[in-house]
Amino acid sequence: MDYDSKLSTIIRDLPRSGIRDFFELVIGRSDVISLGVGEPDKPTPWPIREAAIRSLEKGMTSYTSNLGLESLRVAISEYVTKHFRITYDPKTEILVTVGVSEALDIAFRAVLNPGDEVIYHEPCYVSYSPSIKMAHGVPVVVQTREENEFALMAADVEKAITPRTKVIAMNFPTNPTGGIMPHEELEKIAALAVKHDLLVFTDEIYSELLYDGRQHKSIVEFPGMRERTVLLHGFSKAFAMTGWRLGYACAPAPLREAMMKIHQYCMLCAPIMSQVAGLEALKMGETAYEDMRQSYEQRRNLIVSRLNGMGLHCFNPGGAFYVFPDIRSTGLTSKEFAIQLLQRKSVAVVPGSAFSGAGEGFVRCCYATAPELIAKAMDLMEEFVNEVRK
Amino acid sequence: MDPLIELLQNNSRRTPAEMARLVGISEAEVNARVAAAEADGTILGYSAVVDRLKAGHRGVTALIEVRITPERDGGFDRLARRISKFDQVRECFLMSGGYDLAVIVEGKDLLDVANFVAEKLSTLGGVLSTATRFQLKAYKQGGFLVNAEGDEERLPVSP
Numbered sequence: 001m002d003y004d005s006k007l008s009t010i011i012r013d014l015p016r017s018g019i020r021d022f023f024e025l026v027i028g029r030s031d032v033i034s035l036g037v038g039e040p041d042k043p044t045p046w047p048i049r050e051a052a053i054r055s056l057e058k059g060m061t062s063y064t065s066n067l068g069l070e071s072l073r074v075a076i077s078e079y080v081t082k083h084f085r086i087t088y089d090p091k092t093e094i095l096v097t098v099g100v101s102e103a104l105d106i107a108f109r110a111v112l113n114p115g116d117e118v119i120y121h122e123p124c125y126v127s128y129s130p131s132i133k134m135a136h137g138v139p140v141v142v143q144t145r146e147e148n149e150f151a152l153m154a155a156d157v158e159k160a161i162t163p164r165t166k167v168i169a170m171n172f173p174t175n176p177t178g179g180i181m182p183h184e185e186l187e188k189i190a191a192l193a194v195k196h197d198l199l200v201f202t203d204e205i206y207s208e209l210l211y212d213g214r215q216h217k218s219i220v221e222f223p224g225m226r227e228r229t230v231l232l233h234g235f236s237k238a239f240a241m242t243g244w245r246l247g248y249a250c251a252p253a254p255l256r257e258a259m260m261k262i263h264q265y266c267m268l269c270a271p272i273m274s275q276v277a278g279l280e281a282l283k284m285g286e287t288a289y290e291d292m293r294q295s296y297e298q299r300r301n302l303i304v305s306r307l308n309g310m311g312l313h314c315f316n317p318g319g320a321f322y323v324f325p326d327i328r329s330t331g332l333t334s335k336e337f338a339i340q341l342l343q344r345k346s347v348a349v350v351p352g353s354a355f356s357g358a359g360e361g362f363v364r365c366c367y368a369t370a371p372e373l374i375a376k377a378m379d380l381m382e383e384f385v386n387e388v389r390k
Numbered sequence: 391m392d393p394l395i396e397l398l399q400n401n402s403r404r405t406p407a408e409m410a411r412l413v414g415i416s417e418a419e420v421n422a423r424v425a426a427a428e429a430d431g432t433i434l435g436y437s438a439v440v441d442r443l444k445a446g447h448r449g450v451t452a453l454i455e456v457r458i459t460p461e462r463d464g465g466f467d468r469l470a471r472r473i474s475k476f477d478q479v480r481e482c483f484l485m486s487g488g489y490d491l492a493v494i495v496e497g498k499d500l501l502d503v504a505n506f507v508a509e510k511l512s513t514l515g516g517v518l519s520t521a522t523r524f525q526l527k528a529y530k531q532g533g534f535l536v537n538a539e540g541d542e543e544r545l546p547v548s549p
Binding site for chain 1: 404408413414546547
């Protein structure tokens with residue numbers, strides 16, 4: 001059968017994630033030091049796991065409200081008020097989702113008509129462009145650049161705005177660069193959104209992981225933004241809960257209601273044991289992640305200093321747990337660099353090109369790994385870089 | 391707490407060079423600050439956390455709850471320090487609640503600890519009573535799980 005003709009053209013033409021290709025190369029090798037992951041190195045804090053175990057013992061195995069447990073939505077509202085200084089009504093403005101990935105998907109699907117344009121920034125997490133296309137939208141890329149430490153520049157956003165623009169989607173701190181947003185650029189982008197009457201989807205998944213004493217500021221906090229912003233957040237990164245698949249969307253009631261319609265038909269609800277665990281995570285609050293955040297900051301110092309020391313220019317990222325060194329001085333493409341480093345030194349990093357064309361010339365190293373392993377990986381990478389340069 | 395001290399507390403085998411990179415200061419500054427912490431008694435010493443059973447140790451450990459009479463001028467301190475000086479005493483804390491001192495004692499066998507309690511501890515002036523509880527099995531010590539199962543492996547590459 002000609003399956004290609006049976007597939008949806010949108011899906012058929014969608015590229016596979018570059019991460020997936022690289023994953024195939026690494027899987028099955030036990031000798032690899034991996035800086036290739038996109039998640040914390042520690043399992044979920046024990047009190048959170050214990051709460052989920054207790055819920056199973058109590059027989060909490062049913063569906064929940066489509067919106068998510070009310071107690072969890074109340075806790076999310078309080079947490080968001082504390083961290084983002086914006087309050088959402090747990091009854092009408094919060095939806096518990098299966099990770100931020102689902103929240104992003106249903107947010108696009110809720111607002112996009114075919115041909116509507118979404119401005120987003122690259123290099124970025126792998127799902128943005130596909131999610132926009134799957135919602136029949138048109139992805140409009142704005143490249144972020146190393147000279148700006150991969151922040152999104154309002155002037156670049158302005159150039160990309162057309163009469164068909166409906167949404168600006170952003171994610172800071174960013175995977176894969178670790179870039180963060182200067183407040184003044186955030187303010188200018190907010191003003192653009194208001195001026196052109198655009199929606200803004202802000203993926204805040206790394207917002208707790210900021211370093212050097214920085215305080216997070218979200219675009220939703222600026223004047224005129226609450227009514228046009230969908231704030232997406234989850235538990236995966238700060239609370240080390242990637243496998244629980246738990247996130248949430250906060251949005252004005254009509255937007256939340258539209259997202260809820262899709263969520264109720266395709267997901268029904270997030271898994272109840274994950275929701276119970278999420279509630280415990282929010283009760284713990286920053287005590288659950290502050291130690292991890294501090295240790296990430298130290299590991300970032302270590303890896304940035306080592307990379308620059310071996311002549312791979314690497315800016316000091318303000319958030320998340322990734323560094324994005326420039327490998328162009330080796331004369332290799334980012335894919336060649338990653339593959340040869342894996343083959344010759346058994347160290348896994350992810351080619352920047354897996355995060356769009358704008359990532360070419362860079363590799364992503366995740367430093368959510370024990371300092372001893374980072375140090376060992378850096379020794380091996382330094383050997384590799386010296387061999388390649390000869 | 392000083393992040394350097396915290397690093398050492400979690401793993402005292404880190405090299406000065408590694409700590410310097412982690413904290414973002416020079417190696418010379420690390421050496422100076424560690425030396426100062428050793429000199430002023432902030433760092434009391436260094437040791438390895440050992441699963442003693444695995445290491446072939448067949449001795450016994452006991453927690454002894456001790457009630458003592460506070461003294462007019464020194465409170466509990468003078469007597470607590472005297473008790474702490476015995477080599478058999480590994481740890482000694484002043485406690486709130488039903489007794490005053492928690493004394494962790496090690497001996498080569500039950501009799502050894504019993505003799506220490508009967509001959510040394512109970513006979514000290516000011517010691518009112520002792521209650522000795524022997525440790526049966528260790529599950530966590532010094533912040534480390536004993537016989538811990540390894541964490542499940544992560545995928546080597548993920549988005």
